[in-house]
Amino acid sequence: MEGMMSIKTLLSLVACLGILAITSCKKEQVIEIPSQITEDRIVVKTDNGPYIGVNQNSFEELQAYKADSRSKSAIYNIGRTATNDEIAALDIDIPPDGIGLPDGNGNAVKGATLYQMKCAACHSENGEGKKPFGALVANDSNGKTVGSYWPYATTIFDYVRRSMPFESPGSLTDEEVYSITAFLLYRNKIIEEDMVIDRESLPQIVMPNQTVFVPDDRENYNSVH
Ligand code: HEC
Numbered sequence: 158m159e160g161m162m163s164i165k166t167l168l169s170l171v172a173c174l175g176i177l178a179i180t181s182c183k184k185e186q187v188i189e190i191p192s193q194i195t196e197d198r199i200v201v202k203t204d205n206g207p208y209i210g211v212n213q214n215s216f217e218e219l220q221a222y223k224a225d226s227r228s229k230s231a232i233y234n235i236g237r238t239a240t241n242d243e244i245a246a247l248d249i250d251i252p253p254d255g256i257g258l259p260d261g262n263g264n265a266v267k268g269a270t271l272y273q274m275k276c277a278a279c280h281s282e283n284g285e286g287k288k289p290f291g292a293l294v295a296n297d298s299n300g301k302t303v304g305s306y307w308p309y310a311t312t313i314f315d316y317v318r319r320s321m322p323f324e325s326p327g328s329l330t331d332e333e334v335y336s337i338t339a340f341l342l343y344r345n346k347i348i349e350e351d352m353v354i355d356r357e358s359l360p361q362i363v364m365p366n367q368t369v370f371v372p373d374d375r376e377n378y379n380s381v382h
Pocket residue numbers: 272275276277278279280290291292293301302303313316317321322323324337
């Protein structure tokens with residue numbers, strides 16, 4: 158009898174140990190703030206991630222920011238200030254008036270060759286559209302296109318430079334973008350085939366649909382948006 162008891166006891170002990178082991182193995186998310194303060198940095202340690210370092214001032218600013226998010230934004234001491242070159246590489250938007258258009262020029266003849274090589278596969282050989290891709294050259298039945306709808310010629314340059322060809326955006330040189338823009342304008346019967354497109358001439362082109370767009374001048378604009 159005593160032997161049986163001790164086997165039972167042993168079994169329950171093993172079971173308890175098992176449960177204990179399972180319970181203690183369960184991972185907990187522990188975040189200690191701050192776990193260590195060095196000269197000027199607070200090191201925040203998480204159990205499953207790297208140390209995140211913030212300096213003492215930033216930590217205080219972070220607390221202040223949390224308390225009042227409208228206050229000065231906290232400085233986290235993460236990353237670095239972008240260089241002028243890095244900003245210039247991203248700052249490529251061209252507004253309707255053409256400010257920021259780059260050096261160089263192009264024309265529709267050069268653009269025709271480029272279009273066939275880099276655009277026709279999706280936008281069709283004549284640009285009038287091939288499902289599922291959109292048309293770029295207006296005809297009587299293909300709806301809104303760059304030619305019939307877009308209000309500013311400069312937007313064609315901006316859009317093509319930043320986003321086309323679809324599979325390799327940013328791969329065209331500025332000269333190529335000028336030429337393709339000229340080609341699209343020519344095929345839409347907006348300019349002559351031999352017109353040179355550059356930073357001076359492009360903003361002066363008046364698109365057929367330009368006057369249909371009107372600024373929203375409602376006085377209560379802000380209250381309805
Ligand atoms: C791999 C297919 C593909 C290629 C190649 C391609 N495009 Fe596109 N293009 C698209 C798609 C898809 C859209 C629609 C993108 C969207 O709405 O976000 C588009 C949209 C456009 C638009 C906007 C049309 C509109 O009315 O909104 C223009 C302009 C344009 N492409 C020009 C070009 C030019 C110029 C080239 C050649 C340099 C080119 N595309 C090459 C697929 C392609």
